[in-house]
Amino acid sequence: MxxxxxxxxxxxxxxxxxxxxxxxxxxxxxxxxxxxxxxxxxxxxxxxxxxxxxxxxxxxxxxxxxxxxxxxxxxxxxxxxxxxxxxxxxxxxxxxxxxxxxxxxxxxxxxxxxxxxxxxxFPKGQEMGQAKSPVLDPEELAKAIATVQYAVAVHDARPALLGVHLNEHDVVATDGHRAACALIDADFRPITIPRDSLKNLIAALMEEGAELRYSDSAIEVVHACGRYRSQLLDVKYVDYKRVMRIPVSGVTATLDAAHIAPALSRLRSFVPVGTQMLGCEINENLLSLTAGTESDTKDEAEAQCSGSWPKVHLNLSYLNDAMNAVKGEFTWLNTGTQNPQFLWTGNQEVVHVLMPIRM
Missing domain, CATH: 3.10.150.10 (DNA Polymerase III, subunit A, domain 2)
Incomplete structure (x- = not known):
């Protein structure tokens, strides 16, 4: 025509x-x-x-x-x-x-x-099927996805890890070595959004008048300037709740991501290329960051610690990604050198989990 x-x-x-x-x-x-x-x-x-x-x-x-x-x-x-x-x-x-x-x-x-x-x-679009419209603040969901998306796997044999998962009040991402979970005021039935769709979905949710709906196969945002739709991953997500459960014991410290990020940037050229190993230890209200196992190459940042802090080795890139997502003051729970490290902001509204490098 x-x-x-x-x-x-x-x-x-x-x-x-x-x-x-x-x-x-x-x-x-x-x-x-x-x-x-x-x-x-x-x-x-x-x-x-x-x-x-x-x-x-x-x-x-x-x-x-x-x-x-x-x-x-x-x-x-x-x-x-x-x-x-x-x-x-x-x-x-x-x-x-x-x-x-x-x-x-x-x-x-x-x-x-x-x-x-x-x-x-012209190719037909993804079918929505029977859709549900959750009651939520689209901008809140957009910010939650943007906060956790760094932890999505890039390449993995497990398709479930190649996206951000929404379930009840949780917005979750993990690649098996780290995880991030943000709480939102909404109630989703379990769906997983592909990694490649996250940028466009976030942009659509931030548009004026954005309204979201989803089905078992697709998610869609209609807004004042148009519409965005993406298919969903047809997978069963991993049991993230078991990983995200914060232990009641351990040593906590209060830090500021803005103080740590510059130190991580300076140490980037000194950590071992293969492992990205970074030693983290708190003494006398200072977080000492050591490149690899060499104690003579280190940087530091302010910290307020509640007790004796066991030195833990983390992947510098993973810690840096978490700091970029935190953007401000946070709590760090260290439950041991071989145990997951828990970082959270607010009243555990956003929780980040980093697995240590085993020595």
């Missing part, structure tokens, strides 16, 4: 900025975005999909001469509209069955012809 619609060029450029179309693909249609122009309301919907995600951005149209839909090569359309300001017209020429079927972007004397394909061959 042919299309003729006039929109603000800057709005179109913004709608294309984070599209999911692939740069190069053996299937040409995966390099395209779907454009849908409607008269009532007068708007242009820009939809992009990959194998697991879907982003829809809605922009107001200044004029719709002909409503319809067409797919357009995303990279070329984005290049054509870059740097333009003011109204620009998108129109199709030729028959959808012809090799000369094109979308034309025109603004004054500027004219760009972009090969296009019929809308009906």
């Amino acid at each position: 042919n299309v003729n619609v006039t929109v603000n060029a800057q709005g179109l450029a913004a709608a294309l900025k984070n599209n999911l179309a692939q740069k190069r693909s053996t299937l040409n249609i995966l390099e395209h975005v779907l454009l849908i122009a409607t008269e009532s309301p007068a708007e242009l919907r820009v939809i992009s999909r990959d194998f697991s995600q879907e982003i829809e951005v809605v922009i107001a149209a200044e004029r719709v001469e002909q409503a319809g839909s067409v797919t357009c090569h995303a990279e070329k359309l984005q290049a054509a509209v870059t740097g333009l300001a003011g109204p620009a017209t998108l129109s199709t020429t030729g028959s959808p069955d012809s090799e000369q079927f094109k979308t034309v972007l025109q603004q004054g004397r500027r004219r760009f012809q972009i090969l296009s394909m019929p809308a009906d061959i």
Whole structure:
């Protein structure tokens, strides 16, 4: 179906900025975005999909001469509209069955012809199925996911670890060597969001008017500027509650992540490359950080400790990731050199668990 619609060029450029179309693909249609122009309301919907995600951005149209839909090569359309300001017209020429079927972007004397394909061959999106809408603050969920996502596994034979897990009030991530759990005011039935979807999901949750719903197969956020949908991992998550249970015994210390982060940065070049081993010990209200097992290469940070602190060896990169997530004062519970280390903020609203390097 042919299309003729006039929109603000800057709005179109913004709608294309984070599209999911692939740069190069053996299937040409995966390099395209779907454009849908409607008269009532007068708007242009820009939809992009990959194998697991879907982003829809809605922009107001200044004029719709002909409503319809067409797919357009995303990279070329984005290049054509870059740097333009003011109204620009998108129109199709030729028959959808012809090799000369094109979308034309025109603004004054500027004219760009972009090969296009019929809308009906654009891949179908992920089905939602029977969805549930939890009562929650979308921004709170976005912040919780952003806080724990550092602990998601990058490559692992266990698919369950390749995403952030939501269950009841918990937002959890773990790669088997570390874990992070944030509490939110919501009640989810168990779902796991793929690692690759987290960035776009967080962005959608932060949009004005965001509303979330989810099913057994997909999660979706509808907001004032459009919609985002992602499929979920079809896996059973690990028993994280057993790991996250904070022991009642051990030595606690109060520290500030802002004081530790600079020391970790300075020591990064001195720790053993293979193990990233970092010794952590508190004496006289100072946290001593030792690169590897060498006591003559160390840094320190302020600490307030409740008792005798057993020296523990941690992965510097893992501790640094936790410090970036904490951002402020926190409590550190050390229950022994071979035991998990527990770090939490507030009244255990966010808990981080780091497994020590066994000596």
